[in-house]
């Protein structure tokens with residue numbers, strides 16, 4: 001009886017798996033769909049191509065041809081001839097498990113103290129749908145803020161077709177040191193949960209990395225700075241967290257698994273330790289010195305600035321928090337300008353989740369352009385650039401033969417008016433159309 005039950009449940013599992021694969025992969029592998037693109041921005045080239053045909057077979061792009069090319073009889077054609085077609089966008093810094101940090105709604109702490117794990121998973125599901133609706137077909141989600149390995153589960157649910165959502169590259173729990181992360185400010189007698197895994201010493205650091213990688217982390221996220229303030233000389237200061245030795249152990253472990261390490265680092269000692277410890281990407285990087293820019297160039301370190309959130313919700317001007325908020329924005333813009341001039345590799349990131357998921361994910365584009373990127377460069381930061389950061393060059397962030405058919409379209413010209421990227425009207429992921437407001 002027991003054996004029979006096991007065989008039966010295995011069959012059910014297998015059947016479910018087949019259905020799941022069909023709905024996530026979309027059309028059967030043999031079916032051809034052709035997209036007629038009026039204008040094509042392919043994600044890598046600076047030049048725009050007119051009247052192109054994109055041949056999609058199964059979940060990948062088979063070829064890109066001139067508009068006059070022959071289309072086999074009976075092929076499904078999607079007519080985007082009046083639109084601009086681009087690769088699906090990539091946001092390299094998100095938190096699907098964060099539901100904003102608005103003080104009026106309980107701030108960061110309410111995410112952990114007031115919402116149970118099922119509610120948090122439901123919110124993450126909402127976040128994934130929001131992302132896809134806005135044309136962001138891939139996210140690097142940089143830690144769950146106390147929701148454990150929930151991101152691995154959400155990623156599985158998307159991959160099996162249970163819920164709609166972008167391709168997820170997940171960092172699981174995040175790592176910082178004692179005194180280096182929220183929740184904080186509670187009575188010392190209380191054991192409050194933390195939004196990351198806390199480690200002290202290289203042995204614990206390596207063990208945490210091993211645990212997270214073992215449970216499905218695609219990336220490791222570490223916090224190299226925590227609190228920040230304006231010091232007596234009027235400079236931005238930030239509290240360093242992990243030591244170089246602790247970070248180096250994490251980086252060594254992650255690299256051994258073929259994975260990379262993203263370092264949250266505002267400035268100063270913590271940012272220096274991030275570079276000396278061999279991090280792969282600097283997150284936020286509010287204030288980067290010239291010497292640190294040179295070190296990043298030499299080491300090939302990626303920069304994922306997140307300008308928009310630092311221009312939001314400043315505390316009142318004459319309070320310590322208000323001064324800090326204004327200083328952070330001021331130095332961040334200047335650092336991005338320096339990095340652009342030095343040719344540092346920049347990936348698009350919003351930190352959405354820290355800001356509410358109802359906010360537009362395209363809001364980082366105008367800031368990147370304001371601080372020195374050409375519009376086409378800002379688009380590349382969210383397509384082929386971010387794909388390279390993820391180790392997915394040629395697979396994601398490009399409309400070219402062999403790449404996944406993650407394709408979006410907007411009505412206007414996003415190079416002339418970047419606000420167009422906030423009005424994505426067509427979304428295909430892996431050959432499946434998720435949204436089509438252009439053909440009605």
Ligand SMILES: [Zn+2]
Nearest residue numbers: 093142351354
């Ligand atoms: Zn973040």
